Amino acid sequence: MAGAALLGLAGAAGAQTTLTIGTVNNNDMIRMQGLTPEFEKANPDIKVNWVTLEENVLRQRVTADIATRGGQFDIMTIGTYEVPIWSKQGWLTPLENLGSAFAVDDLLPPIRTALSSEGKLYASPFYGESVMTIYRKDLLDKAGLKMPEKPTFAFVKEAAEKMTDKSAGVYGICLRGKPGWGENMAFIGNLARSYGANFFDASWKPQFQSEGWKKAVSDYVDVMKKYGPPGAAANGFNETLALFSTGKCGIWIDATSAGSFVTNPKQSQVSDKVGFTSAPCGVENCPNGGANWLWAWSLAIPQSSKKKEAAEKFIAWATDKNYQTLVAEKEGWSNVPPGTRTSLYENKKYTEATPFAAETLRAMNAADPGTKPDKPYVGLQFAAIPEFQGIGTAVGQQMAAALSGSITVDQALAAAQAQATRDMTRAGYIK
Incomplete structure (x- = not known):
């Protein structure tokens, strides 16, 4: 009996949570998929399954899924259009456990405002744009x-x-x-x-x-x-x-x-x-x-997800300052996702590598x-x-x-x- 109990504990310890993420087929998200093994290595109890779709198809799929509480996705890639509407409907989970390393106050004010409702952040931006x-x-x-x-x-x-x-x-x-x-x-x-x-x-x-x-x-x-x-x-x-x-x-x-x-x-x-x-x-x-326009492709957790803790852990990893540094180390500062954090535009390594940085910040x-x-x-x-x-x-x-x-x-x-x-x-x- 004791041996069986030990085996059961070992099986539970080795159990993996699989996160399904619906995302758009643009270069920044394809790059993030390529770097996902770094997250999985640091979090061996979490596996990430990507569903990558063309922009119009993604919007149809995630809208249908969240409206029906279908539960197909644990994390959805949405934008500044959906957040104010879906948060009001009670369809999104507020992001309240991203951790101190996430530095929510570092988000560019227009982006943070666009992704918040009643003072709560409902999606975290992986890039912003004008x-x-x-x-x-x-x-x-x-x-x-x-x-x-x-x-x-x-x-x-x-x-x-x-x-x-x-x-x-x-x-x-x-x-x-x-x-x-x-x-x-x-x-x-x-x-x-x-x-x-x-x-x-x-x-x-x-x-x-x-x-x-x-x-x-x-x-x-x-x-x-x-x-x-x-x-x-x-x-x-x-x-x-x-x-x-x-x-x-x-x-x-x-x-x-x-x-x-x-x-x-x-x-x-x-x-x-x-x-x-x-x-x-x-x-x-x-x-x-x-x-000027304002947009941010962002990661959000639908209320229908049963894996919210793991989902928020991934979102914190994918959209914090350390992820920007990881991209810079692997692919250079010019490929860091733009338009999300004040600190990025105060970083000389980034601004000197990106002739478009000043116009991006001004427009946003x-x-x-x-x-x-x-x-x-x-x-x-x-x-x-x-x-x-x-x-x-x-x-x-x-x-x-x-x-x-x-x-x-x-x-x-x-x-x-x-x-x-x-x-x-x-x-x-x-x-």
């Missing part, structure tokens, strides 16, 4: 142009025209076209803001047929049709990153998190030719606080996603209401159709307005 203009310095010099500190979209269009050389396979501009509320709509919605437009007015009425939206979408479609790559309506962040990194784009306006990839000689053929400046505004005196600190008298929702490139996920994706499909030429810009915006008005009326926002 938006910036990424461009080929050599092609701009050849075109005889100088990039302004605060470019307008009109300048971007002029530069794209002069940098285009289709015979050499170089397109003046590459922008997201793949439909999705977090794909093409992140860029287009943010561009519309820089023309003075919002998704909804103070009475929650959709604004897709406003003057600002018409100008923004017309300029976007026009510049992409003339100077963008073919088939752009299928290109999201990853596809556009691949185009720029292989020397096929003159200008790319997208997430500041792209900086580490386009300047990494192992991943980019143009790593020594890249410049960075602020995202362009539609008009000279940029309204709405400038063309300038982003104010709060409500305004003419904007009743939290968010910049999205509206943090449950209905936006469906509305944004439906509108994104109309924008992609306009970009591909199957419908006109006016038709796309009229369809977007009608769809959004129906959804907002049905949900009770419009009385």
Whole structure:
């Protein structure tokens, strides 16, 4: 009996907790997967199982799972859109046991605020981002142009025209076209803001047929049709990153998190030719606080997980300062996940290795996603209401159709307005 009891204790001691993590297929998360054996070595009682999905698919899967309390994931990769909505629904576990080494006060204030509710942190960021203009310095010099500190979209269009050389396979501009509320709509919605437009007015009425939206979408479609790559309506962040990194784009306006990839000689053929400046505004005196967005891919624990203690232990490891140092040791400071901690931007090793660091920090600190008298929702490139996920994706499909030429810009915006008005009326926002 005693021997059997000892065997039972040995079996229990050797038991492993398996964490299933649903995540997005971007480079930072793929890098984290590669470093996971370091965590497992330090925590032999925990095994990590990764489920890696394309961005739109990930959003569908985790939303369905958390809403039904399906329990498929112990940790979910979510963003600043989901946290305020899901925490209010009671779907997320507050992160209250990350340990003193985590240094929650070191998180950049805009990111910490975006991932908190009623003073509690509900997700921990593995990287944060705003938006910036990424461009080929050599092609701009050849075109005889100088990039302004605060470019307008009109300048971007002029530069794209002069940098285009289709015979050499170089397109003046590459922008997201793949439909999705977090794909093409992140860029287009943010561009519309820089023309003075919002998704909804103070009475929650959709604004897709406003003057600002018409100008923004017309300029976007026009510049992409003339100077963008073919088939752009299928290109999201990853596809556009691949185009720029292989020397096929003159200008790319997208997430500041792209900086580490386009300047990494192992991943980019143009790593020594890249410049960075602020995202362009539609008009000279940029309204709405400038063309900034705010996002953080983050790790959160659904209430349905039965392995919360192990999950929080992994999140603390994956998003603390020591993880940043681990990435720096393995792959260099320029590959450390950006946009999460004040201490990173006070670290000279990091700032000297990253020509995009200053613009990243400036853009993130300038982003104010709060409500305004003419904007009743939290968010910049999205509206943090449950209905936006469906509305944004439906509108994104109309924008992609306009970009591909199957419908006109006016038709796309009229369809977007009608769809959004129906959804907002049905949900009770419009009385």
